[in-house]
Amino acid sequence: MNPSLPTKPASTTKPTGHKALNALYVTQFLSAFADNMSLLVISGLLTRNGFSAESLALVSMAFFLPYILLAPFVGPFADKYPKALVLVAGNALKLLGIALLLIVDSSSIVMLMLCYFTVGIGAVVYSPAKYGILPELTANEQELFKANSRIEAYTILAILTGIGGGGAIVASASPLWSSLVCAALYAVSLCMTFRIPRTHGDRSIRYTREALQFYKSAAQLFRNPITQFSLIGTGAFWMSSAVLRTAVLAWIPVSLGFRSDDVQVSLILATTSIGIIAGAFLAPKLMQLKQFFKSVHFGYIMAALIFLFPWIHSTPIAILLLLAVGCMGGIFIVPMNTVLQEEGLRITGAGKTIAVQNLIENILMLAGSGLYYAAVDMGVSISGAIAFQGGILLLFLVFLSFKMNKLKVQHH
Numbered sequence: 001m002n003p004s005l006p007t008k009p010a011s012t013t014k015p016t017g018h019k020a021l022n023a024l025y026v027t028q029f030l031s032a033f034a035d036n037m038s039l040l041v042i043s044g045l046l047t048r049n050g051f052s053a054e055s056l057a058l059v060s061m062a063f064f065l066p067y068i069l070l071a072p073f074v075g076p077f078a079d080k081y082p083k084a085l086v087l088v089a090g091n092a093l094k095l096l097g098i099a100l101l102l103i104v105d106s107s108s109i110v111m112l113m114l115c116y117f118t119v120g121i122g123a124v125v126y127s128p129a130k131y132g133i134l135p136e137l138t139a140n141e142q143e144l145f146k147a148n149s150r151i152e153a154y155t156i157l158a159i160l161t162g163i164g165g166g167g168a169i170v171a172s173a174s175p176l177w178s179s180l181v182c183a184a185l186y187a188v189s190l191c192m193t194f195r196i197p198r199t200h201g202d203r204s205i206r207y208t209r210e211a212l213q214f215y216k217s218a219a220q221l222f223r224n225p226i227t228q229f230s231l232i233g234t235g236a237f238w239m240s241s242a243v244l245r246t247a248v249l250a251w252i253p254v255s256l257g258f259r260s261d262d263v264q265v266s267l268i269l270a271t272t273s274i275g276i277i278a279g280a281f282l283a284p285k286l287m288q289l290k291q292f293f294k295s296v297h298f299g300y301i302m303a304a305l306i307f308l309f310p311w312i313h314s315t316p317i318a319i320l321l322l323l324a325v326g327c328m329g330g331i332f333i334v335p336m337n338t339v340l341q342e343e344g345l346r347i348t349g350a351g352k353t354i355a356v357q358n359l360i361e362n363i364l365m366l367a368g369s370g371l372y373y374a375a376v377d378m379g380v381s382i383s384g385a386i387a388f389q390g391g392i393l394l395l396f397l398v399f400l401s402f403k404m405n406k407l408k409v410q411h412h
Helices: 010-048 055-069 071-080 083-101 109-132 141-172 175-193 207-223 225-256 263-286 289-306 315-347 350-377 382-410
Strands: none
Touching (some): 010 055, 010 083, 010 175, 055 071, 055 350, 071 109, 071 207, 071 350, 083 109, 083 175, 109 141, 109 350, 141 263, 207 315, 225 289, 225 315, 225 382, 289 315, 350 382
8 A cells, every 4th residue: 555645844754753653552552452451341340240141242242333333434534534633532432431331330231331332432433543644644655564563563462461461450450440440541542642743634525425435345345256255254253253252251260160250261361362463473474375265274273173162171271272263363364364455455445445344344243242142142051152153153164165266266
């Protein structure tokens, strides 16, 4: 992608840009840390108020819903107004969602869903601006590439520490104090966004026209066999990841004998993220990009590993299993993500491709969480529901396998 970079005087670009980028990195880390911690805060509230293990899936669904409802509008919104202001709005909405936890009746699951829905609105508003602002804060393509890498690195670090460290805070503090810590993180992140300069937005943008263009872009991407394959593949992966994150939080206490508020529960869960990072690192070494469709084989291994969950009752084996599931998932998704961005850039542009990808992923995450909730609510065990999710992933993989022959022909 070759974004048009704003021209700035050579003498002022670097210091201003570097200060603004450092503020953005801190903002992103704190916001992403609190995003991951907020789910654990709500999970603790559900447990304390006697809700069943599967009820966390309902609350998660409330978070995915804004991504689906607002998908056609958040990109244009981030372009219409100064992106630094959009980051402020996103963090303010996340802060509002957590602040609501302090005043609503936490024994009502509808109220907890409303709080997480508000956090979700903030997350969907925040997301396009954090990437869209980078060309405005960098002076050339090399700086832009470096800034993108750093944003990803800080996000991954925030996921790991947010699940592990955030889980430790939730386990050792009362719901009130853990909610206050989470709110404070969003508040500091919000304050840091004021250190990012406000550039001009494009007030000529019209939401109706952009929404129609969004659905046109989605149709174009689904007509292309390569981008269709990648959209379905990445969507299936994130659906499985979302369900596993919710289910494994309930599965660890049941199968490994930990108390649900034990800090080790979130630390064990964090090993899946470590596995995904390892898989993402290994993927380019295991296959060439032109053979990206071979990543389906690693998806099959991931599905096979998910089927092992009902038989695991040892913590060391569970940790190895979660690492392996994450690693196979990382190898599965990275080639498809890369080829989707390359082909999508050519077909509709990078921004629209990512927006469509976000929509598909969140529709599938919502559907997967709903099916998981329904399965457990009908009496299926947590382990059985995890295996059921493995079966859904398997169906997607079989569908993708049927698509592989056409892709092999195209890539020869």
